[in-house]
Amino acid sequence: VIEYVTDPTGVGPEQLRGFFVGWPKPPSPERHLEILRGGSHVVLARDGERVVGFVTAISDGVISAYIPLLEVVPEYQGRGIGAELVRRLLAQLGDLYMVDLCCDEDVVGFYERLGLHRWDAGMGLRNRDAL
Ligand SMILES: CC(C)(COP(=O)(O)OP(=O)(O)OC[C@H]1O[C@@H](n2cnc3c(N)ncnc32)[C@H](O)[C@@H]1OP(=O)(O)O)[C@@H](O)C(=O)NCCC(=O)NCCS
Numbered sequence: 001v002i003e004y005v006t007d008p009t010g011v012g013p014e015q016l017r018g019f020f021v022g023w024p025k026p027p028s029p030e031r032h033l034e035i036l037r038g039g040s041h042v043v044l045a046r047d048g049e050r051v052v053g054f055v056t057a058i059s060d061g062v063i064s065a066y067i068p069l070l071e072v073v074p075e076y077q078g079r080g081i082g083a084e085l086v087r088r089l090l091a092q093l094g095d096l097y098m099v100d101l102c103c104d105e106d107v108v109g110f111y112e113r114l115g116l117h118r119w120d121a122g123m124g125l126r127n128r129d130a131l
Helices: 029-038 082-095 104-115
Strands: 001-007 042-046 052-059 064-065 070-072 097-102
Touching: 001 029, 001 082, 029 052, 042 082, 052 082, 082 104
Parallel strands: 064 097
Antiparallel strands: 001 042, 042 052, 052 064, 052 070
């Protein structure tokens, strides 16, 4: 049974295994925990003690939010967990005017099913030395 929680308090780095698949320099579990604590909103999916999925948002609390990270560990993908994480995060964000994210082409369909729309352009910087 998957449990969804909105507070990372009590989660330890040892519960954060298997994330950042394919990243050239994946953040350590300790940094992952800092990321979870640093977001304005977070939803975690847990199977017992293990965290098997997470999504974060950063919001000004007035009109806008950005969703930087969403991931379900590979062995738990395809069970509806990613969609449930996004639905619960959007419910937390409530009626904000803008909720934005950038993603790869292969997940556009996933987000469209959840009601998000493709924009013409997303712009960004990547400081790869910061990882
Ligand atoms: C994208 C991701 C979070 C999806 O999580 P998941 O738990 O496997 O997805 P779900 O099982 O909740 O899928 C929900 C629905 O979306 C569909 N779906 C899943 N991935 C999809 C994709 N890449 N494109 C289109 N539809 C997709 C599923 O078939 C499912 O459809 P259904 O409701 O008809 O059954 C997961 O594949 C992942 O962690 N990928 C690696 C990290 C990543 O790409 N994160 C997004 C960064 S912006």
